[in-house]
Every structure is written in C-alpha cells, then in structure tokens.
Amino acid sequence: MALNINEIIEDSFQLIGGNFATAGEASTQLKMKLTELGVDETIIRRAAIATFEAEMNVIIYAAAARLHYVITPRNITIRIEDMGPGIEDIQLAMQEGYSTAPDWVREMGWGAGMGLPNMKKNSDEFRIDSVVGEGTTVEMVINFP
Amino acid sequence: MKLGDIIEPLSLDVRTGSSSLGRAVTGVYVSDLLSDVMANSGEGNVWITLQTHLNIVAVAGLKNLTGIIVVSGRNVPADVLQKAEAEKVTVMTTQLSAFETAGKLYQMLYA
Ligand SMILES: Nc1ncnc2c1ncn2[C@@H]1O[C@H](COP(=O)(O)OP(=O)(O)OP(=O)(O)O)[C@@H](O)[C@H]1O
Numbered sequence: 642m643a644l645n646i647n648e649i650i651e652d653s654f655q656l657i658g659g660n661f662a663t664a665g666e667a668s669t670q671l672k673m674k675l676t677e678l679g680v681d682e683t684i685i686r687r688a689a690i691a692t693f694e695a696e697m698n699v700i701i702y703a704a705a706a707r708l709h710y711v712i713t714p715r716n717i718t719i720r721i722e723d724m725g726p727g728i729e730d731i732q733l734a735m736q737e738g739y740s741t742a743p744d745w746v747r748e749m750g751w752g753a754g755m756g757l758p759n760m761k762k763n764s765d766e767f768r769i770d771s772v773v774g775e776g777t778t779v780e781m782v783i784n785f786p
Numbered sequence: 787m788k789l790g791d792i793i794e795p796l797s798l799d800v801r802t803g804s805s806s807l808g809r810a811v812t813g814v815y816v817s818d819l820l821s822d823v824m825a826n827s828g829e830g831n832v833w834i835t836l837q838t839h840l841n842i843v844a845v846a847g848l849k850n851l852t853g854i855i856v857v858s859g860r861n862v863p864a865d866v867l868q869k870a871e872a873e874k875v876t877v878m879t880t881q882l883s884a885f886e887t888a889g890k891l892y893q894m895l896y897a
C-alpha cells in the first residue's frame with residue numbers, strides 16, 4: 642500500500658474520568674490523522690472503534706489516563722494507561738455481556754459489556770494488564786495490510 | 787436513496803447538519819446501546835435511537851453514519867445540537883416511535 646508515512650507519527654492525550662463531554666476527542670484526532678495519511682478505510686474504522694471504546698472505559702471507570710498512539714509504516718499502536726480501580730478478573734471482564742456499569746451509565750446506553758471485546762476484535766494484537774487499586778493498561782496494535 | 791428523501795415521508799425535523807441531506811442512505815441501524823452501534827452499524831447508515839446525550843455525536847461521527855433519528859419526540863439538549871452542528875453530524879427528530887420509524891424506512895428501502 643502506498644502510504645504517506647516516512648517517519649513515525651505520534652501523539653498523546655490526557656483523559657479525565659467522568660468527563661463524558663470530551664469522549665471521542667482522541668479517537669477523532671487519530672481518525673483525522675489516519676485519513677490525512679490516506680490509510681485504508683477499514684483500518685481507520687477499526688482504529689476508531691478500538692480507541693473510542695478505550696476512551697469510554699477510562700471515562701466510565703477510571704480517574705484519569707494517558708492515551709498514546711504511534712503510527713509507523715507498518716502499523717498503529719494505541720496504548721492507554723489509566724489510574725483507576727483496576728480489573729480483578731480480566732478473563733471475566735473480557736466476556737461479552739459482562740459489565741459493572743452503574744444504572745445511570747446504562748441509561749446512557751453504555752454497559753452492554755461489549756467494549757473490551759470490540760477492542761480485541763478490531764486489533765491484530767491486544768494486551769491488557771491490570772493491578773487492582775492502581776490501574777489498567779491496554780495496548781492495541783493494528784497492522785497495515 | 788438520499789437522506790433528503792426520507793425527511794418528508796417520516797415528518798422528520800432536521801435539527802443539525804442539513805448540508806448532508808444529499809448523502810446516500812446505505813441502510814438503517816436501530817439500537818440504544820452505544821457499543822453495539824460502534825460494533826455493528828455500517829458506514830452511511832441512518833441510526834434510530836432514543837439516546838440524546840453528547841456521546842451519540844461522537845459515535846455517529848466516528849462511524850461515518852449518515853444521520854441520527856431521535857425518536858418518540860425526545861428532546862435533544864442544546865449542547866448536543868451544538869456539537870452535532872460543529873461536527874457536521876445530521877440530527878433529526880420525530881414524534882414517531884422507533885418501531886414506526888424503522889417500519890417506514892424498511893418499506894422505503896426494501897419493499
Ligand atoms: N479501564 C478500566 N478500569 C476498570 N475497570 C474496567 C476498565 N475497563 C473495563 N473495566 C471493567 O470491565 C467491564 C467490561 O468492560 P467493557 O468495556 O467490555 O464493557 P462495559 O464498559 O461494561 O460496557 P460497554 O463497553 O458495552 O459500554 C466493565 O464493566 C468494568 O467492570
């Protein structure tokens with residue numbers, strides 16, 4: 642694929658828990674950057690879905706996070722490191738339909754327990770690490786075709 | 787079918803993004819679960835929902851949806867309309883229920 646990427650492109654975002662109004666800013670920025678670079682539509686869609694779901698989880702569950710993305714000629718890496726409650730049972734959290742979202746968040750249409758599975762499905766590599774009481778780190782890699 | 791073609795038959799009130807009425811409607815997705823819409827809606831779809839908060843704008847923008855129809859006469863807050871206008875997301879409202887809206891669109895698209 643003819644990609645206009647000769648160098649490494651990266652950016653970082655500060656995400657604040659509870660700040661629903663800013664949800665989607667990081668994913669929208671990444672989407673715009675990938676569009677500008679002429680990246681394949683399917684890849685852009687996958688990156689947008691995965692990044693937005695990660696943003697939402699920080700906003701719903703954590704206090705704050707740093708989202709960092711790196712675009713190279715081969716792939717996109719998105720890493721989200723949060724300060725939050727952590728996840729006790731990652732295997733359970735990864736199950737479709739599992740959610741601890743409170744009622745008021747469910748009323749907004751979040752809490753279907755689909756976010757983490759969506760992130761995994763849309764990444765070529767998916768890693769999640771969590772320490773209860775400290776935070777959760779998610780790293781996703783999407784390869785260019 | 788263009789987005790503009792569904793306005794009159796469904797008596798939609800176009801609240802924002804009226805410059806996109808020439809866009810094609812590729813299909814319709816009905817859901818009030820946002821992660822479900824992120825996962826399963828298609829590019830160019832019209833999204834029928836009763837959700838009215840800010841996140842619907844981000845979802846529609848990120849998924850390149852053709853528009854959002856907020857059903858059952860629900861009030862869309864001013865800050866949501868403002869964000870939608872700024873991000874060129876078409877928000878439409880109707881007094882019809884999700885079922886009636888989907889039924890009419892199904893007729894128009896597939897019957
Ligand atoms: N960053 C995080 N910090 C703490 N807990 C988390 C985090 N991300 C996910 N979880 C836990 O994992 C569960 C499943 O997350 P997932 O994103 O799959 O679903 P959800 O957020 O509950 O619903 P949806 O994403 O469909 O709106 C959450 O309900 C929560 O308990």
Ligand SMILES: [Mg+2]
Pocket residue numbers: 694697698752755756757
């Ligand atoms: Mg989630």
